[in-house]
Amino acid sequence: MDRSFKHPIPTQAARKRPNDWEDQCERSEFRKAYVIKEEDIPAELWVNSDQTQIVYAPGDKMTWAPTGAKQVSLVGADEKRAFTLMLLPFQAVYQGLTEKSCPSPGSPEYCEAIELGFLLEYSGTGTYWSNQKTMRTFVDKILAPYFDREKERLGLRTTQMSLWTIDVWSVHRSEEFQTWMNKTHPIDFT
Structure with a gap:
């Protein structure tokens, strides 16, 4: 075709x-x-x-702590874990070298996502950004x-x-x- x-x-x-x-x-x-x-x-x-970076747990610059506290931890402030998202329905690219970098098939709603045509793939590199392999997959499969x-x-x-x-x-x-x-x-x- x-x-x-x-x-x-x-x-x-x-x-x-x-x-x-x-x-x-x-x-x-x-x-x-x-x-x-x-x-x-x-x-x-x-x-x-366009590729869109999705951060798993974006930190907020606000937290709850007693007034006057000397140490206040900021949950998620150092979080750097993310993935790249392309829509149509969507392709999510995860950092890693194997399928273990992607969501587990046992994850909630995983089967429904796959049935809807979502593509969850690992980058094969040390980053989550799209590359030659993932862009080709996006074009061919989505x-x-x-x-x-x-x-x-x-x-x-x-x-x-x-x-x-x-x-x-x-x-x-x-x-x-x-x-x-x-x-x-x-x-x-x-």
Whole structure:
């Protein structure tokens, strides 16, 4: 089955804005508008995704302690355990080298999450951030099947162009990822 969709159009994190960020954003918006119009891309076939860090137990800067206490511990202040979340339904990427890094199949609601299409996977690295392997899994197991289902639901041809907007993270911009996308999910302009 042909799963053609327009390759990622980058956005950029606000904290690392270049001097010409407004011009870049405007050009990005015009490019998206042009592609959407020229390829007749319905709203259901435009996905904007970004990795989101989820901290297990975010600490709060407030705590209960007697007034005047000399030592007040802050629960969770040093907590650094987190995972990356991509939505659609979602992919959660956990730090670690084996499946033991992921939630246990015996966890409450685990089976329901899997039945809903949630993807729980380990990064294979010392971080929880997405990498080449996890981004490919996201595209193959979540994004492309989503586009296929939506095309079928909307009664569109399988070659209908879709649009995926992602950020300019190094994995997304890498030649390795772009080459893989072009090989496994080629753009069909016919």
